[in-house]
Amino acid sequence: MPCRSSDELNTLVAKAKKCAKSGKVADYIPALGKANQDDLSIAIHYPDGRCISAGCIEKRFTLQSISKVICLALVLIDRGSNYVFEHVGMEPTGDPFNSIAKLETMSPSKPLNPMINAGALVVTHLIKGNSVEERFQRLLSFIHELTSDSTINYCEEVARSEFETAHLNRALCYFLKQHNIIEEDVEQLMELYTKQCAIQMNVLDLARIGLVFALDGVDPLSGKQIMPPDVARICKTFMVTCGMYNASGEFAIKIGIPSKSGVSGGIMGAVPGKFGIGIFGPSLDEKGNSIAGIKLLELLSKNYKLSMF
Numbered sequence: 001m002p003c004r005s006s007d008e009l010n011t012l013v014a015k016a017k018k019c020a021k022s023g024k025v026a027d028y029i030p031a032l033g034k035a036n037q038d039d040l041s042i043a044i045h046y047p048d049g050r051c052i053s054a055g056c057i058e059k060r061f062t063l064q065s066i067s068k069v070i071c072l073a074l075v076l077i078d079r080g081s082n083y084v085f086e087h088v089g090m091e092p093t094g095d096p097f098n099s100i101a102k103l104e105t106m107s108p109s110k111p112l113n114p115m116i117n118a119g120a121l122v123v124t125h126l127i128k129g130n131s132v133e134e135r136f137q138r139l140l141s142f143i144h145e146l147t148s149d150s151t152i153n154y155c156e157e158v159a160r161s162e163f164e165t166a167h168l169n170r171a172l173c174y175f176l177k178q179h180n181i182i183e184e185d186v187e188q189l190m191e192l193y194t195k196q197c198a199i200q201m202n203v204l205d206l207a208r209i210g211l212v213f214a215l216d217g218v219d220p221l222s223g224k225q226i227m228p229p230d231v232a233r234i235c236k237t238f239m240v241t242c243g244m245y246n247a248s249g250e251f252a253i254k255i256g257i258p259s260k261s262g263v264s265g266g267i268m269g270a271v272p273g274k275f276g277i278g279i280f281g282p283s284l285d286e287k288g289n290s291i292a293g294i295k296l297l298e299l300l301s302k303n304y305k306l307s308m309f
């Protein structure tokens with residue numbers, strides 16, 4: 001029986017919040033350094049339209065790496081899986097999300113999966129459209145469809161802050177370009193990628209997107225099939241194998257919920273067939289995952305037996 005009341009969630013948030021002190025907010029993107037380390041919020045969206053929540057649920061945060069799985073869904077819809085997987089692999093790396101190491105040792109040097117930065121840059125490169133603006137709008141309108149909220153946009157300050165400091169991501173792009181995996185101008189791709197990562201929403205919106213993945217691509221409120229079941233299945237599989245970076249194995253054992261995190265402290269969870277979860281807790285552990293967010297998911301998974309395994 002899943003958690004049904006916001007009171008129960010409030011108790012779990014209070015418990016999980018204690019470990020926020022032992023983490024740190026990301027500051028390699030300078031604008032993210034302004035986040036409040038003690039924030040922790042959660043929303044759970046059920047197929048019948050009910051939503052329970054706890055914490056600062058109205059606060060908006062940028063998606064960062066959570067955008068990678070949404071962008072992957074879009075590109076799989078627009079280009080088909082055969083084409084996409086000619087450009088990016090399906091295997092976890094066991095390395096940090098921004099590592100360049102495997103790109104050099106793998107042959108051919110296509111990125112191992114779409115959840116590491118190198119792979120995500122390739123997927124963003126594949127968004128269809130004739131200009132950065134057109135491609136960004138394609139992604140944004142997909143997000144509007146997923147959330148039923150057409151006011152969602154990106155945070156200019158965070159996008160600019162990352163654009164000005166993303167030296168490592170630029171290095172990944174140049175490597176990919178040298179090896180003919182991407183063709184476009186690096187600055188152009190960086191503009192699109194940093195805008196994508198800076199798309200902002202609150203935990204309610206995020207839980208709603210998680211719900212669509214959980215229900216094999218169907219939005220239960222409109223009854224619309226937003227993505228083919230196969231696309232939702234591929235995305236959820238990546239969430240299990242690489243959604244929590246190089247902590248995905250331990251996360252699968254301890255929690256067992258397909259999830260994707262971002263360095264702003266967001267986590268999107270999709271409990272297959274049941275509900276969507278949105279979490280925001282900007283204090284991160286050493287691998288870049290929300291430390292209190294993971295604790296909260298662990299409590300939820302144990303209390304309500306949510307592991308899919």
Ligand SMILES: NC(=O)CC[C@H](N)C(=O)O
Nearest residue numbers: 064065097117197262263
């Ligand atoms: N892990 C993340 O959330 C990384 C996203 C961030 N925009 C980056 O590319 O570094």
